Amino acid sequence: MPAHQLTSVLEATGYLSRGEPAHGVVLDETARHRYRGALFSPDALWRSTSDLTVYFKFVNHYPGDDYVASWRQEIWNTGFAPLLWIVSPNSIDLYNAFGSPRQRDDAQTHHIQTFSNIADSLTALDMLAGRIAMETGQFWSQLDTINRNTGVDQRLLRDLASLEDNLIHGKLNRQKAQDLIGQCIFIKYLVDRHFLDSETLNSVVGYSRLTDLLCDRQSTTILLDWLSETFNGDIFPHIARDTDVPHARHLRQVADFLRGRDPTTGQMTFFPYNFNVIPIELISAIYEQFAHRPSPRKSATTASKSARASGIYYTPIPLVGLILDELLDGISGEETVVDVTCGSGVFLVESLRRLVAAKSYGASASREMIRRTLREQIFGVDISDTAVRVASLSLYLAALDLDVDTGSLHGLRFDRLVGNNLITGDTRQSQTQDDLQSALFRQTGSDRVDIVVGNPPWTYRGKAGTASRRSSSRAPLQPRGESLDFIEHAMAFSHEGTRFGLVLGATSLFGRSRTGIKAARHVLKTLSPVTIVNLANLSSWLFANAKMPAVAFFGRHRSNDADQVTVVKVPWSPSGERSRSFELSPSDVISVSMHEWTKSPYLLRASFHGYRRDLYLLDRLSAAHGSLEANLRSVNTSLNSGVKIGNRSRVASFLQGLPYLTKDALGHYSIRKDLPPFTEHNAERPRESHVYKAPLLLIKEVLLSSEPRAISAVANHDVVFSDAYFGAPFDPNDNDAAHLLAGILGSSLATWFFLMTASSFGLWYPRLLKKDILQLPTPDIRQSADSPAGRHTIDVVRRLHDRDSMDLQWGELDNAVFDLYGLDGDDRTVINDGLFRAWWQWKSGRLESVRPATTEQLCEYARTFLSVIDGWLSARGIRHMRATVLDLPQQWPLRVIQFVLEDSPGTSIVTVSQPEGTLNDLISQIGDRLQIRISDYLTGSRELRVHNRDELIIIKPCARRHWLGVSALEDADSVLSESFAKATV
Numbered sequence: 001m002p003a004h005q006l007t008s009v010l011e012a013t014g015y016l017s018r019g020e021p022a023h024g025v026v027l028d029e030t031a032r033h034r035y036r037g038a039l040f041s042p043d044a045l046w047r048s049t050s051d052l053t054v055y056f057k058f059v060n061h062y063p064g065d066d067y068v069a070s071w072r073q074e075i076w077n078t079g080f081a082p083l084l085w086i087v088s089p090n091s092i093d094l095y096n097a098f099g100s101p102r103q104r105d106d107a108q109t110h111h112i113q114t115f116s117n118i119a120d121s122l123t124a125l126d127m128l129a130g131r132i133a134m135e136t137g138q139f140w141s142q143l144d145t146i147n148r149n150t151g152v153d154q155r156l157l158r159d160l161a162s163l164e165d166n167l168i169h170g171k172l173n174r175q176k177a178q179d180l181i182g183q184c185i186f187i188k189y190l191v192d193r194h195f196l197d198s199e200t201l202n203s204v205v206g207y208s209r210l211t212d213l214l215c216d217r218q219s220t221t222i223l224l225d226w227l228s229e230t231f232n233g234d235i236f237p238h239i240a241r242d243t244d245v246p247h248a249r250h251l252r253q254v255a256d257f258l259r260g261r262d263p264t265t266g267q268m269t270f271f272p273y274n275f276n277v278i279p280i281e282l283i284s285a286i287y288e289q290f291a292h293r294p295s296p297r298k299s300a301t302t303a304s305k306s307a308r309a310s311g312i313y314y315t316p317i318p319l320v321g322l323i324l325d326e327l328l329d330g331i332s333g334e335e336t337v338v339d340v341t342c343g344s345g346v347f348l349v350e351s352l353r354r355l356v357a358a359k360s361y362g363a364s365a366s367r368e369m370i371r372r373t374l375r376e377q378i379f380g381v382d383i384s385d386t387a388v389r390v391a392s393l394s395l396y397l398a399a400l401d402l403d404v405d406t407g408s409l410h411g412l413r414f415d416r417l418v419g420n421n422l423i424t425g426d427t428r429q430s431q432t433q434d435d436l437q438s439a440l441f442r443q444t445g446s447d448r449v450d451i452v453v454g455n456p457p458w459t460y461r462g463k464a465g466t467a468s469r470r471s472s473s474r475a476p477l478q479p480r481g482e483s484l485d486f487i488e489h490a491m492a493f494s495h496e497g498t499r500f501g502l503v504l505g506a507t508s509l510f511g512r513s514r515t516g517i518k519a520a521r522h523v524l525k526t527l528s529p530v531t532i533v534n535l536a537n538l539s540s541w542l543f544a545n546a547k548m549p550a551v552a553f554f555g556r557h558r559s560n561d562a563d564q565v566t567v568v569k570v571p572w573s574p575s576g577e578r579s580r581s582f583e584l585s586p587s588d589v590i591s592v593s594m595h596e597w598t599k600s601p602y603l604l605r606a607s608f609h610g611y612r613r614d615l616y617l618l619d620r621l622s623a624a625h626g627s628l629e630a631n632l633r634s635v636n637t638s639l640n641s642g643v644k645i646g647n648r649s650r651v652a653s654f655l656q657g658l659p660y661l662t663k664d665a666l667g668h669y670s671i672r673k674d675l676p677p678f679t680e681h682n683a684e685r686p687r688e689s690h691v692y693k694a695p696l697l698l699i700k701e702v703l704l705s706s707e708p709r710a711i712s713a714v715a716n717h718d719v720v721f722s723d724a725y726f727g728a729p730f731d732p733n734d735n736d737a738a739h740l741l742a743g744i745l746g747s748s749l750a751t752w753f754f755l756m757t758a759s760s761f762g763l764w765y766p767r768l769l770k771k772d773i774l775q776l777p778t779p780d781i782r783q784s785a786d787s788p789a790g791r792h793t794i795d796v797v798r799r800l801h802d803r804d805s806m807d808l809q810w811g812e813l814d815n816a817v818f819d820l821y822g823l824d825g826d827d828r829t830v831i832n833d834g835l836f837r838a839w840w841q842w843k844s845g846r847l848e849s850v851r852p853a854t855t856e857q858l859c860e861y862a863r864t865f866l867s868v869i870d871g872w873l874s875a876r877g878i879r880h881m882r883a884t885v886l887d888l889p890q891q892w893p894l895r896v897i898q899f900v901l902e903d904s905p906g907t908s909i910v911t912v913s914q915p916e917g918t919l920n921d922l923i924s925q926i927g928d929r930l931q932i933r934i935s936d937y938l939t940g941s942r943e944l945r946v947h948n949r950d951e952l953i954i955i956k957p958c959a960r961r962h963w964l965g966v967s968a969l970e971d972a973d974s975v976l977s978e979s980f981a982k983a984t985v
Helices: 004-012 028-034 065-076 119-129 131-136 138-142 152-169 174-192 198-205 217-230 248-259 282-292 300-309 317-327 346-360 367-377 385-402 430-444 462-471 483-493 514-526 574-579 594-599 602-606 612-624 628-634 732-745 748-757 770-774 781-785 788-802 810-821 825-839 843-849 855-873 919-930 934-938 965-984
Strands: 025-027 044-047 053-058 083-087 091-096 111-116 337-339 378-382 422-424 449-454 494-505 530-534 550-555 564-569 589-593 696-700 712-715 725-729 880-886 894-902 910-913 944-947 951-957
Touching: 004 053, 004 083, 004 119, 025 028, 028 044, 065 083, 091 119, 111 119, 119 131, 119 138, 119 919, 131 138, 131 919, 138 574, 152 174, 152 248, 152 282, 174 217, 174 248, 174 385, 198 217, 217 248, 282 385, 317 346, 317 449, 317 494, 317 550, 337 346, 346 367, 346 378, 346 385, 346 449, 367 378, 367 385, 367 430, 378 385, 378 430, 385 422, 422 430, 430 483, 449 483, 483 494, 483 514, 514 594, 564 594, 589 594, 589 612, 594 602, 602 612, 602 748, 612 748, 612 825, 612 965, 628 770, 628 781, 696 732, 712 732, 712 788, 732 748, 732 781, 732 788, 732 810, 748 770, 748 810, 748 825, 781 788, 788 810, 810 825, 825 843, 825 855, 825 965, 855 880, 855 894, 855 910, 855 965, 894 919, 919 944, 919 951, 944 965
Parallel strands: 053 083, 337 378, 337 449, 378 422, 449 494, 530 564, 880 910
Antiparallel strands: 025 044, 044 053, 083 091, 091 111, 494 550, 530 550, 564 589, 696 712, 696 725, 880 894, 894 951, 944 951
16 A cells, blocks of 8 residues: 555545545555556556546655656646645645656746645645546636647647658658658657667667668668668668668657757757657547648648548547447457558557457466457558558557557567458449458458448539449448448458447438438347447547547447437537547436337437437327428428529519618527628529518527527518528418417427427527428417417517517526426426527527536426425325425535435425535545445545435536436336336235
């Protein structure tokens, strides 16, 4: 065990619980074994489920800035550590381990704070960076200086990009510049990891230092040729002539970079990179950076578009981990893996590691076993020859990294990967499929694989590309994009038990067209049971250059019911964005049956934002009411798009002189009075004149963050509107019907419905398509207009149109629409919270969703929860439940509510109590009373319901999104379901 002073600090901050390590914490030799650096040796570490790592070091006295700076810089090279703790008998110093090194002795530059080793200071430390603060993400909301953007991967990518620019400006071909950088980085890995030591270098080329030999072109030629022999030419092609080696001035530029010359400023500083520590997966990031960078003849935009057109997207390491954690759970280690679009090999590298770990049962793996695993179980395909060579480089490095028999490369020859395990070609082409199956049979004796992984292109290649794709397959193909095509073609080398784990464009699974739905159903039914992880909320940092959001798709996943599609909603959080990690809770998981989805195609889409209560309400509303499209048809009108100016190919002069509703002229129940006249002579799509006749119901295509409701209004005079709007002209006798629909469209009910079902809004962009609006369930228009609730709704809408101020009475409108639809209190809770969830599509709403819940909001949650329980208890009339909201300090990362069953009839009440002690004290007290180690259960799940016969405790992170009314309804439903299940056992 570490020194008792460190133990007491870890106990006070939740990393130890009564002397036992909490989940994710390892001590002493185990911690030192997991860290591979040479300068630093941790006494303890904590690793999250997303691999973020905090290192702890005990010292008897402060070792000096030089030592601390060297430790921190080495830890920075690991790429996953936000914090370094240095614990001494009297104090604890925290350092930002993501902070980019500036100089050799920059320890104080990255110093965060010093805490005294006394009770009050330890409590403050616990609130800032204790285990619960780290687990819940609360830590990241308190320190905005710690950001993964300053991590080793981002700086290395920037530096290599600048080095590439310098080489290109020095007249080196771009491809050769990238090859040279890749080769030198590979050599630096070999040197830093002691495979290529000074003795070997000296015996081969007469130099003991890499930077010295790179200044000698002849010696560099000899070394590259020697490495070509060792690695079969996959990375280092055979040197046929001197012109194959870059000029001496280019080699010197790379040597200067490795010595520490800043490639941007040209100033000599120090070289901060330690490739003995840097994760090998960074090779993949380097490749993605190169792929998106412009050549001297291309703009940055052109290069990025070219990369997107090729489907080139670097798969972030946390996402690779998320997919492989699920896909390779419970493997034997004998499985074969293929990446259908392997790129730089990041999936294959991590798969190799996990296969070796599974086969070695935690012991050191032999070189022969590692090589056999690589040769017989790892396969990849990519259309780019460059990507295939980078993938081979990454896999060679991974094999060396796993090899415990480190030392000289003499006599160490690799089996060739390119052309054997790694195939250059298009997975969708039959020739490439034949090549892969031949390679599989040659290496394994079978032409089928057990695991299919990858991040296939999401690109839409236009109508011609779609026609070409359809001609090459009999299976249903998605109408836009090609994500699902790769799954279809991968089935050619899969067996009935092959598991699939891929990153797909989200729209591939949620197309609203018949062909899109048919293609998605075909894939999901063929590969059931299926799990889909919605990554749309992470688009700000995950595939930020992509033109659509992403999902992680798992086929034949685990042993779930084959009829079930499991959907996981990954929420946005400031901590996730800054740490590049995922935050998941049990309430973020929902299941939809394939049968339900077949009947109601919107259910799968709705599950991305909804709870079970949302899905039930959608079903009921859709069954009870016709669509808006059908209702409009019943009053002899339709919803139309506005004039599109475009290429001006048709006559539009018949519209001249009418008021023209331009882009920003419509507000909520208001139309700008000074509209300019329409003056165009021609337009691409002018529409027919009756489209613009009053009374005219208008709906704006785009929603705004200031009030995330559909913007609608009724124009009482003819208006030409642009294609930024939709409009429905009504007969003057149906003016009330137009106002009624305007009220429905502007209500929270419509916003909730669009969030659940729309093609784009809630998934990618706050925009409504005509088909999204037309499917809104609406009561019969004429009958509703004559009902009391309908008259009230119309009256509210007319008053909103006539108002002088901008003060909109949304509550009155929403309640009038709720009455119109006959919704009860629970339904209204679901929809009102749906309006709040719709706001999360904008940054202001997302920030509000993670703001700590107030005591009053917790009380409202408790009242909603009790309303469900009361309905169940009242049937017997012998018991009631009371709730106690614990009024915890605002900065605490958790919120807690206690529910107690009383053995007497009565009215449920909610009270507020202020507990004493620290958060860890509170958690321990609850755990002791309920006989459960709560701190461990909070790991990963992040929220917890624990109970005994008469008491229920609900513990969740403090973020507002966890304490909505709809969450209370869902939690109460779950408690009743669990209670009923126990009662029937």
